[in-house]
Amino acid sequence: MRNITRGALALVGAGALSLGVLAAPASADLGDPISLAVENDTFTAGSWGEGVDFVVTDVPEEVDEITLTIGSAGRNGAGPVADPIQADEQTDGSYTGNITPPREVAPVAPDADGFPEYTATASYSYEDAEGEAQFVSDSVELTIEEGLSVSGPENATVGELAEGIDLEFAGFQPDESIDGDIEFFNPETGEYDTIGDFAATLGPDGSGEGTLTIINASPGNAFRVSIDATEGTVNYYVTATEDDGTIPTDPAPSDPQAGDEDDEDSPAAPTRPERVDTGA
Incomplete structure (x- = not known):
């Protein structure tokens, strides 16, 4: 009976150790994908409201600068609708920021062909082992509903x-x-x-x-x-x-x-x- 108890205790201990290993967060490496989430991805034509709130996770420890942008694309080209900003690093390793484009570039509902398209993007760049510049990004499409x-x-x-x-x-x-x-x-x-x-x-x-x-x-x-x-x-x-x-x-x-x-x-x-x- 004592042997069974000791065996059970040993098994519980091993199980706890195994769970502890699985729960440890994996460290992202340079070049690995980052993850972008926006807390507000839907707007009414004519108003950006309080803007777009970015939350970026899975950022490698070597990265110390995440760039946030909002861009639009139409039939004849694409470009930013606001100046890019640098995200703020949080204690949990995530990066956050807010972009509220100026009124001169208020959002427009898409036409029958789906234009314009609006996208929120987070990105970083680094040099690989050969000294070549590499770019990593993640994007979220923004929805513009009919309005003004x-x-x-x-x-x-x-x-x-x-x-x-x-x-x-x-x-x-x-x-x-x-x-x-x-x-x-x-x-x-x-x-x-x-x-x-x-x-x-x-x-x-x-x-x-x-x-x-x-x-x-x-x-x-x-x-x-x-x-x-x-x-x-x-x-x-x-x-x-x-x-x-x-x-x-x-x-x-x-x-x-x-x-x-x-x-x-x-x-x-x-x-x-x-x-x-x-x-x-």
């Missing part, structure tokens, strides 16, 4: 812009008063310059129609209508084209002072739009 929207043509001829193009507003609060800016993309500074503003009241269902008029535009000019609302911000983009619908690969300068010395050959600078109405 302003729709209209992606391209319009200079003449159509001068006559006015139709815009449709949807997803806003009933009878909501909205305001915003009409902006021109300045290729020299890489920023948008405000050339007009507007304010309007929408209908009882939060929708309405409007007309955007821009005079003295030049083919290749890009414009943005940025609208602030209760539920967030939404942007509409349109590019001026030639009469045949083509966009010049090297647009003429829109500011006579910044273009050719011969002012007669330089197009007039875009001016404040004549009107932006909702028709509500």
Whole structure:
């Protein structure tokens, strides 16, 4: 009887030791995959809310810097919607951080083809034994649900812009008063310059129609209508084209002072739009 008891005790001890070994966390090696989780992966078009919260685990001990990014991809390319940040290391070895993109790049619900797509990514880089740079990342796709929207043509001829193009507003609060800016993309500074503003009241269902008029535009000019609302911000983009619908690969300068010395050959600078109405 004592032998059985001792055997049982020995077996329990071995079992405890075995469980202890299995429970010990495995150490990740350089090059092993990392794991990204986001606590909020669904947003409503027009608002990033409180942003995206990142939690990165399975990070090798040799890594001391994890980069967090949010990017979007459309038919014609991809890029970040906010500046990358470096995650903060936690006592448990995980890395965390939050990115809240600016209102100028508010999320847009995907079209019938699924664009744009938004992705949250965590990554790190290291040098392998041969001295070659290696990159390790993990990504999570973000879901953008229908919300605020302003729709209209992606391209319009200079003449159509001068006559006015139709815009449709949807997803806003009933009878909501909205305001915003009409902006021109300045290729020299890489920023948008405000050339007009507007304010309007929408209908009882939060929708309405409007007309955007821009005079003295030049083919290749890009414009943005940025609208602030209760539920967030939404942007509409349109590019001026030639009469045949083509966009010049090297647009003429829109500011006579910044273009050719011969002012007669330089197009007039875009001016404040004549009107932006909702028709509500």
